[in-house]
Amino acid sequence: MDNVNxxxxxxxxxxxxxxxxxxxxFITASAFxxxxxxxxxxxxxxxxxxxxxxxxxxxxxxxxTATRWTPTFQNPEYGVIVLISSTxxxxxxxxxxxxxxxxxxxxxxxEFATKRTRKVIKPVLEVLAGVPTVVxxxxxxxxxxxxxxxxxxxxxxxxNALSAGIAVGIMIIPTVASISDDAxxxxxxxxxxxxxxxxxTRRITSLKIMFPAALSGIIASFILGFSRAIGETxxxxxxxxxxxxxxLDPRSAMYTITSSIVNVSLGDTPHGTTAxxxxxxxxxxxxxxxxxxNIGSDYVARKYRKEYE
Amino acid sequence: xxxxxxxxNMSSETLITGKKAENAIKESLFLFTxxxxxxxxxxxxxxxxxxxLSTGTTRLTSDYEVGLITKIQIDNPIxxxxxxxxxxxxxxxxxxxxxxxxxxxxxxxxxxxxFGTGAAIYLQxxxxxxxITRFIELNLTNLAGVPSVIYGLLGLAxxxxxAGFGRSVLSGGLTLTLLILPVVIVASREALKAVPDxxxxxxxxxxxTKFQAVFxxxxxxxxPGMVTGMVLGLSRAIGETxxxxxxxxxxxxxxxxxxxxxxxxAIPIQVYNWIGYPQAEWKETASAGIILLLGLLLIMNxxxxxxxxxxxxxx
Numbered sequence: 015m016d017n018v019n020x021x022x023x024x025x026x027x028x029x030x031x032x033x034x035x036x037x038x039x040f041i042t043a044s045a046f047x048x049x050x051x052x053x054x055x056x057x058x059x060x061x062x063x064x065x066x067x068x069x070x071x072x073x074x075x076x077x078x079t080a081t082r083w084t085p086t087f088q089n090p091e092y093g094v095i096v097l098i099s100s101t102x103x104x105x106x107x108x109x110x111x112x113x114x115x116x117x118x119x120x121x122x123x124x125e126f127a128t129k130r131t132r133k134v135i136k137p138v139l140e141v142l143a144g145v146p147t148v149v150x151x152x153x154x155x156x157x158x159x160x161x162x163x164x165x166x167x168x169x170x171x172x173x174n175a176l177s178a179g180i181a182v183g184i185m186i187i188p189t190v191a192s193i194s195d196d197a198x199x200x201x202x203x204x205x206x207x208x209x210x211x212x213x214x215t216r217r218i219t220s221l222k223i224m225f226p227a228a229l230s231g232i233i234a235s236f237i238l239g240f241s242r243a244i245g246e247t248x249x250x251x252x253x254x255x256x257x258x259x260x261x262l263d264p265r266s267a268m269y270t271i272t273s274s275i276v277n278v279s280l281g282d283t284p285h286g287t288t289a290x291x292x293x294x295x296x297x298x299x300x301x302x303x304x305x306x307x308n309i310g311s312d313y314v315a316r317k318y319r320k321e322y323e
Numbered sequence: 324x325x326x327x328x329x330x331x332n333m334s335s336e337t338l339i340t341g342k343k344a345e346n347a348i349k350e351s352l353f354l355f356t357x358x359x360x361x362x363x364x365x366x367x368x369x370x371x372x373x374x375x376l377s378t379g380t381t382r383l384t385s386d387y388e389v390g391l392i393t394k395i396q397i398d399n400p401i402x403x404x405x406x407x408x409x410x411x412x413x414x415x416x417x418x419x420x421x422x423x424x425x426x427x428x429x430x431x432x433x434x435x436x437x438f439g440t441g442a443a444i445y446l447q448x449x450x451x452x453x454x455i456t457r458f459i460e461l462n463l464t465n466l467a468g469v470p471s472v473i474y475g476l477l478g479l480a481x482x483x484x485x486a487g488f489g490r491s492v493l494s495g496g497l498t499l500t501l502l503i504l505p506v507v508i509v510a511s512r513e514a515l516k517a518v519p520d521x522x523x524x525x526x527x528x529x530x531x532t533k534f535q536a537v538f539x540x541x542x543x544x545x546x547p548g549m550v551t552g553m554v555l556g557l558s559r560a561i562g563e564t565x566x567x568x569x570x571x572x573x574x575x576x577x578x579x580x581x582x583x584x585x586x587x588x589a590i591p592i593q594v595y596n597w598i599g600y601p602q603a604e605w606k607e608t609a610s611a612g613i614i615l616l617l618g619l620l621l622i623m624n625x626x627x628x629x630x631x632x633x634x635x636x637x638x
Contacts, residue, residue, distance in 0.1 A: 034534050037534075037538070038449070038534070040437075040441055041441035041442065041444050041445040041449070042445050042449070043441075044437070044438045044439075044441035044442035044445065045441075045442040045445040045446050045450065045459055046459065047438060047442065047504075048442065048459050048462040048463050048466060048504075048505070048508070049458065049459060049462050051462075051466060051477075051501055051504070052462045052465065052466060054477060054481060055469065055473060055474075055477050058476070058477055058480040058481065059473070059476065059477075062480065114360065115360045115363055115364055118356060118357050118360035118361070119357075119360050119361045119364055121357060122357035122358070122360065122361050123361075126354065126357060135361060135365070138364075138365050138368060139364065141368060141624075142364065142367075142368045144558065144559075144562070144620060144624065145368075145371070145562075145617070146562030146563070146564065146591055146616060146620070147562070147564065147565075148562070148564045148591045148594055148595050148598075148613075149371070149375070149562075149594075149613050149616065149617070150371075151595070151598065152375075152594070152598050152609060152610075152613060153371050153374065153375075155598065156374070156378075156598075156606055157370065157371070157374050184364075184367050187364050191364075215346055215350050216350070217349060217350050217353040217354075220353075221353075238468070241468060242470075244470075245469075245470025245471070245472070245473075246470070247470065247471065247472045247564075247565040248564045248565055248595065251565075252595065252598055272470065272472050272565070275472050275476070276472070276565065276568055279475075279479075279568060279569055280568070285484060293476060293479075294476060294480075297472070297473055297476045300470060300472070300473065301469065301470075301473055304468060304469065304470055305465065305468075305469075308464075308465060308468035309465075312464060
């Protein structure tokens with residue numbers, strides 16, 4: 015086929031019109047834009063972050079050892095550990111919600127639901143996935159906090175890590191559910207049928223055959239969900255509050271990387287100031303964290319695909 | 324072949340008889356747990372929608388009385404859509420933000436459609452299978468996972484500062500374009516992949532060049548799928564809040580943007596703004612904004628489903 019293509023291309027070379035060349039150049043350039051975007055993300059984040067660390071008020075050591083994040087105070091401190099720990103803390107709460115709910119929904123959808131139920135539940139999950147994060151933020155602040163958190167844990171503040179974490183968890187249920195569902199569906203039917211034929215119940219087939227067989231896909235969905243929880247911005251900005259010191263109390267406000275990026279940018283941050291550069295230092299910190307997780311998720315998923323194909 | 328661990332599990336759990344009753348209870352308990360999990364997900368969505376609707380419709384339908392004077396009531400959704408923001412929650416409209424979102428949509432469509440479909444056509448139909456193509460694909464997967472705030476920072480550095488567009492609706496639109504480009508490219512590739520190979524081969528057999536086969540036969544039959552992908556990408560873009568904050572969209576903008584270089588605000592940003600006020604009346608106004616946002620998304624998703632269904636029948 016390739017030979018025939020080459021031959022025809024040679025024969026028709028003479029009638030290639032200039033417009034074809036222009037179009038071909040344009041679409042090739044569009045595809046290479048993907049590389050350009052990646053490079054410019056890394057380049058802009060890095061250059062401004064390097065400027066940040068060259069500021070005498072900031073030290074590389076201080077960035078990772080100080081225990082307060084107060085870039086707009088008189089004596090600013092830039093302890094990113096505060097932000098990283100809050101980010102991970104809220105992400106873990108989100109995972110405690112989304113992993114079981116997402117995984118069990120996926121098991122239900124792929125192993126138990128009839129075609130008709132599937133047709134109803136899948137779109138509902140898609141709608142949940144399409145709800146803008148600012149709406150989840152509103153829901154966390156105005157519904158989850160007063161109706162759930164403050165009712166069962168009296169004395170909790172208006173802004174608290176628990177409510178933000180729960181809302182982020184709900185937001186990533188569809189991610190976990192749909193990727194786990196795909197993983198379960200990719201397991202060859204012969205495994206499922208074999209188990210059932212040997213007399214195993216559907217519960218045992220799901221838990222002891224399908225779950226281990228789809229495990230790498232499920233782990234990939236967990237890693238990706240965790241990565242999305244870390245990068246989530248509006249929910250934690252609206253409902254999580256800003257508490258610039260180390261703290262592990264889920265009832266109190268916390269300050270994640272993303273919400274401090276938003277809050278620093280809301281202040282007066284002219285180009286070249288330390289606060290402006292701090293945005294990019296936080297940006298590259300966040301980028302590295304999510305990048306490693308995304309690569310990890312991709313690696314695990316790829317490995318699992320090889321097992322069955 | 325079954326892995327060894329699975330074989331072990333099966334022999335110990337399933338082949339022992341005489342545990343039937345216990346198994347039946349375990350079985351129903353398990354199914355019950357699954358039901359609960361699915362129900363929680365669905366109930367949350369319903370609670371969210373119910374809460375927003377019940378709070379927001381108060382704002383859209385009732386009038387407010389302060390002292391003896393009944394204030395000018397905006398009980399008409401159209402008024403809410405066209406009036407300016409205000410210091411009073413019962414008078415605040417979403418006009419400028421709605422206009423800003425429309426501007427953003429126009430910019431995003433104009434830029435994303437040619438670049439997104441172009442890249443997809445190149446990758447799916449023309450790209451050689453080599454390391455460079457593989458690298459482009461790897462880049463696309465990674466870009467899709469980059470948090471949206473990072474795109475905001477990129478837009479701030481590239482469009483606002485470097486290109487000199489300032490904190491304008493153009494910078495906002497271009498930033499959102501970068502954000503959804505990977506999604507649109509992947510969706511458009513899927514649409515091209517779905518075109519049967521017979522169409523390509525038929526065109527080639529009749530003497531068409533590869534270029535003619537792709538642009539006159541394959542692309543036209545993939546257009547509906549590409550449009551669906553575009554609409555889904557667009558619906559993600561109009562719900563985005565975080566990247567637009569860097570474009571200055573949160574500063575008090577109470578006018579309709581008239582050029583691409585005007586300052587702007589957008590619906591999700593306006594909602595975020597209103598959520599920030601402590602008074603209860605603002606909650607209703609924010610909910611009304613959310614109703615509008617969810618309504619827009621619903622319309623766009625229905626449009627995508629409609630196009631997809633028609634398309635499936637045709638092929």
